[in-house]
Structures are given as structure tokens and as C-alpha cells.
Amino acid sequence: MKRRAAICVLPFLLTACAGEQSVLDPAGRDAQVLSDLFWVMLAGAVVLWLFVNGLIFYVTRIAPRPLGRRAAEALIIGGGVVFPTIVLGALLIYALSEMPNQRASGEGLEVRVMAHQYWWRVEYWPDGASEPVISANEIRLPTGQRSEITLNAERVIHSFWIPALGGKTDLIPGRQTRMSLEPVRAGQFRGQCAEFCGESHAYMAFGAVTMPPEEFAAWLEAEAAPAKPPEGNEATRGAALFLSEGCGACHAVRGTAASGAVGPDLTHLASRRTLAAGILPMEKAALRDWVSDPARFKPGVEMPGFDHLTDAELEALASYLMGLT
Ligand code: CUA
Numbered sequence: 001m002k003r004r005a006a007i008c009v010l011p012f013l014l015t016a017c018a019g020e021q022s023v024l025d026p027a028g029r030d031a032q033v034l035s036d037l038f039w040v041m042l043a044g045a046v047v048l049w050l051f052v053n054g055l056i057f058y059v060t061r062i063a064p065r066p067l068g069r070r071a072a073e074a075l076i077i078g079g080g081v082v083f084p085t086i087v088l089g090a091l092l093i094y095a096l097s098e099m100p101n102q103r104a105s106g107e108g109l110e111v112r113v114m115a116h117q118y119w120w121r122v123e124y125w126p127d128g129a130s131e132p133v134i135s136a137n138e139i140r141l142p143t144g145q146r147s148e149i150t151l152n153a154e155r156v157i158h159s160f161w162i163p164a165l166g167g168k169t170d171l172i173p174g175r176q177t178r179m180s181l182e183p184v185r186a187g188q189f190r191g192q193c194a195e196f197c198g199e200s201h202a203y204m205a206f207g208a209v210t211m212p213p214e215e216f217a218a219w220l221e222a223e224a225a226p227a228k229p230p231e232g233n234e235a236t237r238g239a240a241l242f243l244s245e246g247c248g249a250c251h252a253v254r255g256t257a258a259s260g261a262v263g264p265d266l267t268h269l270a271s272r273r274t275l276a277a278g279i280l281p282m283e284k285a286a287l288r289d290w291v292s293d294p295a296r297f298k299p300g301v302e303m304p305g306f307d308h309l310t311d312a313e314l315e316a317l318a319s320y321l322m323g324l325t
Contacts (some may be wrong), residue, residue, distance in 0.1 A: 021190040023163045027210065029182040030166030033098050044091045048084060055079040108180070109147040111139065115158035115171040117302060118197065118204035119264055119277040124220060133224040134252070136264030138207040138272045139191065141165075142216035146182045159195035162208045168194045183210035190278065199300040205278025226255025227267045230320050238320025241313055245306065253324065263303060269324045288318040 019025060026032040055075060059067065067075075112132070114121040122139050123132035139162075141147045151160055153171035161168035162181070169179040193204035211219060230239040239256070242248065248258025254267040264277075272282055276297060280286040290297060292314055293305040309317070 020188060021163050021192065025164060027183055027185050027187050027189060028162075028165035029184055031164055032184070034167060037095055037098055040094055041091060044087055048087050051083055052079065106148065108145050109142065110150065111141070111147055112150045112152070113139065113160060113171070115151070115153040115160070115193070115197070115204075117155060117300065118193070118200040118298060120160075120204075120206050121264070124223070126220065133220055134265045135223055135268070135272075136266075137274070137277045138209065140209045140211060140216060140219060141181060141183050142213040143183045143186050143210050144213065146180045148178065148180045151177045151179070156197050157195050158193045158197045158204070160191065161194040162189055162191040164189040165208065165210070170195055186210050186212055186215075188273065192278070200298045203277065203279045203298045205274075207273045207278060209273070223268055223271075227253045227324050229255075230323055232319070234316050234319040235323045236320075238316035238318070241309075241317050242320055245309070245317075250303070266321065266324060270322045271325045284318045284322050287321055288314045291317055291321075 023031060023034050024038065026035045059075065063071070109127075110125040112123040112125065114123075120137050120139075122135045122137075124135070125132050139149075149160070149169075151169055151171040152175070153173045155173055157173070158171045159168045160171055160179070164187075165183055166179070166181050169177050171177060187210055189208040189210070191206045191208045193201055195201075197204065230236045242253070243257055248256070248260055250260040250263040251266045252259050252261060254265075258266075270282060274280060275282050275286055276290055276294070279297060280290060291305075292307045292309070294301045294303045295305060306314070306317075
């Protein structure tokens with residue numbers, strides 16, 4: 001009996017019912033609709049379950065035997081057809097009326113997201129901008145208004161999902177898909193690739209930050225600015241190593257000679273909450289380990305390891321990168 005109870009409780013413990021990656025703790029208008037749908041569906045399912053089990057209990061334990069033909073027919077038609085049809089029909093009508101309309105409305109800030117193996121390029125296109133503000137692996141959105149997200153993928157299908165803000169939308173190579181999101185409160189959330197895309201699919205996450213519009217505007221302006229020059233001897237040595245080791249062939253650090261577009265833009269790397277697309281904390285030690293051997297954390301990653309560097313060199317590189325706020 002105890003074991004059966006434990007098995008019944010387990011799914012609820014395993015479900016992330018709250019926190020920064022939960023549909024059931026909504027922070028966006030679309031996620032609110034999904035959360036409402038879940039609870040109404042659950043309530044409908046509970047009513048049906050109780051009713052059907054009540055009938056079974058009645059027939060097996062309470063009803064006089066043998067059960068007359070009339071009574072049996074009434075039970076089967078009423079309990080097995082009419083009642084479920086009414087409940088399921090009501091749920092269907094409710095669900096269809098509440099389907100969140102995530103199709104792009106054409107309004108608000110345009111954010112373009114491109115999925116790579118296994119990271120995200122993020123471009124912000126404010127009204128009238130001739131070139132985007134480029135970032136990676138973290139998406140920021142203003143609260144209280146809709147933002148339009150256009151999605152594309154480099155090589156295989158991925159899926160863009162921030163459970164706390166709304167539903168998911170696939171990113172398909174060669175085809176643009178769109179969705180729109182409207183955060184209702186400021187906070188920090190987690191997004192995740194929701195379509196199997198290769199060996200590191202599970203490690204393809206991203207940060208999502210929602211901010212009041214004025215704060216967002218200030219952040220976007222700072223994000224558009226070039227990188228701060230390195231401060232101190234170690235960071236300056238790291239900046240030189242960054243270029244001499246060829247990091248700039250793949251990564252851009254605006255304001256320096258590094259202008260690669262193969263990997264994530266690192267101009268304001270250290271202002272992001274996570275490293276390596278949501279899988280490591282933005283800390284110097286993690287950064288050093290990542291640069292030394294990325295495949296240890298993310299199998300199939302395209303970035304080569306730099307384990308030929310000495311500890312002092314890795315430390316200098318990490319100092320430089322941690323200064324890119
Ligand atoms: Cu990208 Cu799964």
C-alpha cells in the first residue's frame with residue numbers, strides 16, 4: 001500500500017510545478033492561458049474519474065443483483081455515453097476558445113532567433129533600426145507589451161520554448177516561423193530547446209529575462225555598445241591571447257579585431273546569467289573549464305578545446321572574458 005502511494009505521489013514530485021521553467025507558474029499572457037487550460041482540464045478529468053469510479057463502485061457493491069435490463073441500459077448510456085460526452089464536449093469548447101494566439105501580430109519589438117548546434121543567436125531589431133543588436137544564448141523582453149519573435153535554424157529542426165512565458169514554436173532550416181510573447185511580470189526564467197536536435201539537445205538551453213520597458217531600453221542601449229577595453233595586466237594578456245589563439249575567427253567582440261560569426265557574439269558575455277547556452281554558471285572557473293575542454297560539457301559542440309594552453313593562460317583568457325560585461 002505504501003509503495004502504491006509512493007508511486008502515485010512520484011509524478012507530482014518529478015513535475016516542476018514552480019520555478020523559472022514552469023508552465024504552472026506563468027509570467028506571460030500566453031503561459032497564463034496554458035496554465036488555466038491545464039487546471040480546467042485537470043478538474044474535468046477528476047470529475048470524470050470520480051463519476052466513472054463511483055458508477056463502478058455502485059454497480060459492484062451497492063446495486064441489487066441481478067441488475068435489471070432497464071437499469072443496466074440507463075447506467076451504460078447515462079454514465080458511459082451521455083455524461084462523458086457532456087464533460088469532454090465542454091472541455092473541448094473551452095480549450096478551443098482559449099487557444100492562445102501566438103501568431104505574430106506584427107506589433108512590438110522584433111527579435112530574431114537563429115538556432116545553431118547547440119546555441120542560439122539572438123538579434124534585436126528595434127523600430128527603424130538598420131542593423132540589429134546582436135547577442136546570444138539569452139533573450140530579454142520588455143514586460144506589458146507583445147514582442148514578435150521570428151525563428152530560423154541553421155541545420156536541423158529545434159524548438160524554442162520558455163515555459164513560463166508561453167508555448168513552443170519550432171525553428172526550421174530554410175523557413176521562417178513566428179510567434180509572439182507578452183511577459184506580464186519582470187523576472188528571470190529558463191528556456192529550453194524542445195525538439196531533439198542531436199547529441200547535446202538536452203544541453204541547449206537559454207536564459208530569459210523580462211524587464212520593465214524603461215529598464216529594457218537602457219539594457220538594449222548598453223548591449224548595442226562596443227565591448228569595454230580590458231582592465232589590468234591579466235585581462236590585457238587575455239585579450240591578446242584571444243586574438244592570437246584565433247578565437248576572433250569564430251566569435252565577435254565588437255570594438256575589437258574579433259569579428260567572427262560562426263559562434264556566439266561575446267561582446268557582453270559576462271552580463272549573461274549562464275555560459276554555454278544555459279548549462280554552466282557565468283563564473284570564472286566554469287569559463288576556464290569550458291574553454292579548456294568544451295566537449296566535456298557539451299558533446300558534439302563545434303568549439304575546439306584549448307587544453308594546450310597553460311593554467312596561467314586559461315586564467316588570463318577567463319579574466320578578459322569575465323570583464324566583457
Ligand atoms: Cu536544439 Cu534540441
